[in-house]
Amino acid sequence: MTVSVLIAGILAYLLGSIPTSVWYGQAFFGIDVRNHGSGNAGATNTFRVLGKRAGTIVLLIDVLKGWIAANLALILFYLGEISMDERVPMKLAFGIIAVIGHLFPVFANFKGGKGVATLLGMVLSIHPEAAGACIAVFVLVMISSRYVSLSSILATLSFPLMMVFGLFGPESNLLIIFGFVLFALIVYTHHKNIGRLLRGEESRVPIGRRRSR
Template structure:
């Protein structure tokens, strides 16, 4: 693959990840900048909290699509015969991680974005949909039981490399396992404040099934 094409793909992945869906959607449809309300985070969770479940769902789906599309850039290069089958997983991981970095540090809103969970979900859906489905189930069940999005995100992210490592979905792929644990470390890093609040018992609860209160 040419260096120029690789650079174009990397830039495209970053720009896809950088799309600040919560900010643009909130301002465009509600006249509200979610960064000035709730937790102040530019992500789907805070959108649920500030604008309600419909807006939160839209933002979450867009963020998932960002990660999925960026990761699938590798598949496009594969079908263009620019990369081989043995390189496909590596490039999927590279482009997906770049999209997550774009979401966390988006160029369009002064490099202050969300925590990248929905974008990570889109990425793993593109890489391993079966395993991603199990992680989604773990997330939902934890959220229903605890109403903590942060805890649900951390446990679901941890489940990905653990299940990959144990061979629950076939022969363990070392690159996938390393990627999974790396993403877990990243999620823990971006949720440091949430973890402190969880340990102190004052983390914000989010009931995404409840109707947004009208002022």
């Protein structure tokens, strides 16, 4: 491993560690979202606690974190530090590191979100077509069920399944394995939500109705 790759890996973790919801809430509302709602430092809880505008901003920044982290591989490629064949594996590596940073952010006492938005940013960098299909799955499940957690889990599962069935042409085994590993990670980070879903206690998103704050 070269020094450049190591530095890029550290940068990927630091990018993922940016606690967007925490910093935004403290800067513009004077509150820590982790002390309200579900207690999660992610975009969903930001929507719930701070409203649509704040939630959208946090969501977009968290997606951007994953996208930038994955694209650090392109910078290394253009600098001649990695070969063309190493670009996708390096994108995967830096993207996963960023997701880990989002889950365990050094800037927020290692108490972060669930990594879905940052994961989406990474997939957008690696496979934009599949990312668009995953977004479509998320939206369809959200409209039909109004469960953010279920939508996130099924959208994540759709990625490796699309790779297995070759919906976008032949795909590498690396992307298939990567997809199932990330699905397992999302299931782990949503294990409490899964329990509530099974018990019928999971909160639904009030689509189409304005919530009072």
